[in-house]
Amino acid sequence: MLVPVFLAVSLVIFMLVHLVPGDPIDNLLQIGSSPEQRAALVARYGLDQPLVVQYGVWLRQLLAGDLGDAIVLRQPVTELIAESLPHSLLLGGLAFVFSAVVGVLAGAVAASYRDSALDRGVMAFILLGSTLPSFWLGLLLMLVFAVQLEWLPVSGARSWSALVLPVLTIGLHGVALVARVTRAAMLDVGRRDFVLMLHAKGLSHSQIQWRHVLRHALLPVVTILSLRIGWIVGGAVTIEFVFARPGLGSLLITSINQRDYPVVQGCLLMLAMAVMLGTLLGDVVQAAMDPRVRDSLK
């Protein structure tokens, strides 16, 4: 399944970027260059070949781990991506862990103290967290914690403390989503017969909620997390730009602005791969967790 999807995505990305009207060669030429100099440059980057040939060449190089050279930045695209990928992975990974852990905790607390002030507080936070635009949330956090209180750096990636605000910004959206699903799933599980049985056996409310109900409720949470992994990637793209952090998202947006095709292609391809691998990983984790899914695969 992964191979045809990868081929389809790579073809779409290749076609898209090659239908672009603007021409990066124009950016490279010095003013007053002759048409011959232009033709030489076009030939050097292989832009005079038919599109099918260009795709074939691109795909062959791609499979060999060569994404071509950046036209504006004049560096191998693989190198540029290798420089930014660790930053993005770190940011996305931390944001993912933060949303999963805090989201499940918040949702579980809200569900086990249903209709209390605590529950209502969590629900209000969920509403705000899922509707406010993430980049504005990032700017607000920046205003409060970096500009006013001066606790944390405004932007960049020079220290670990610079990670706190970006992770919080992406994470708060995730926390809202995970908390909502956890709460709903726990309330749903709480109505089942085995919970009544546990009450009859005399277990305490918190024991039932945290040891039994939560474990059953985690399955839909994992499903949602694996389905929405792309949204962590999308969040990272936006938030990297807001906090001026190096990473795939920043690289992509800068390259779109400079019309640097090879870099745009490389970034889009990497981000698409991240989404696809993340979704696949989610399926695997789900199978590992649920004996019913595991058995149906055998």
Next chain:
Amino acid sequence: MSAATAATIGTSPGRSAVVLALGRTLRTWRGGLSALCLLAVVAAALLAPWVAPYAYDAQNLQATNQAPTLAHWLGTDEFGRDVLSRIIVGARTSLAVAATAIGVSVLVGMSLGAAAGYFGGLFDRIVTAVVDLTWSFPEVLIALMFVALMGAGLQATMVAIAIAYLAQFARLTRAQVMGIKNETYVEAAVNLGAGHLHIVFRHLLPNAITPVIVAGMLAVGDAIILEATLGFFGLGVQPPQPSWGAMMSSGTAQIFLAPWTILGPGLAIALTVVSINLFGDALIEALDIRNRLRDS
């Protein structure tokens, strides 16, 4: 008796279930309040040239980066332009882009989804495959792909937003049509010799359309955020035309000097989007279609 009158039997004559549900929505406090806020935003956008206290591009280099005062309620930006006026004029861009893009997206997505659900076969498999493929991708990534293709600007933003949400509407419509195409009234229409177009437009779409329209309304809120995000990246509407995202982007460079240039447009986005979500949510309750939205 025509099909249209037959459809309204069971409700009071002349009023559809949707109109009744709208009335119920407006009477809840959430629905009423959010409708009022939305009305204010839309009115400000429509009447922008008359209600904006200053021209959106009127510079005053003697009064740059001023904090909110009585003359400038939300302060001025780095060129001394009134932030409130720019927010009001920017509302036009944001609302027009989001509403147009989602309108197109709903129309195209609905046609694709209805055709796929009704005819099935190879066409259905192709549409489903493409929809499933785009489904897992974040909208901002799809939009960036198309902005990369078309270059920054108003047109590219609209196309990018329309395409980013296409899969959602196609998927939803297909699920609705699949759910009702085997109903007896459709079978009856087929047996009476009705053509494909008649069945799709007179029997299937009228019964499938409500959840799609509500989903479209909610998507306008997401589209406003996506438009602002692209504007923030510098890929949306180009200056001097104001847009909420671009205003916040230039405000970021001034975050120490003039934080109000970020706060104002952000509040405008938050107010609009939260209102849309609250109203949509109240409407879903009133129409009782939460299950139909979740199924797809």
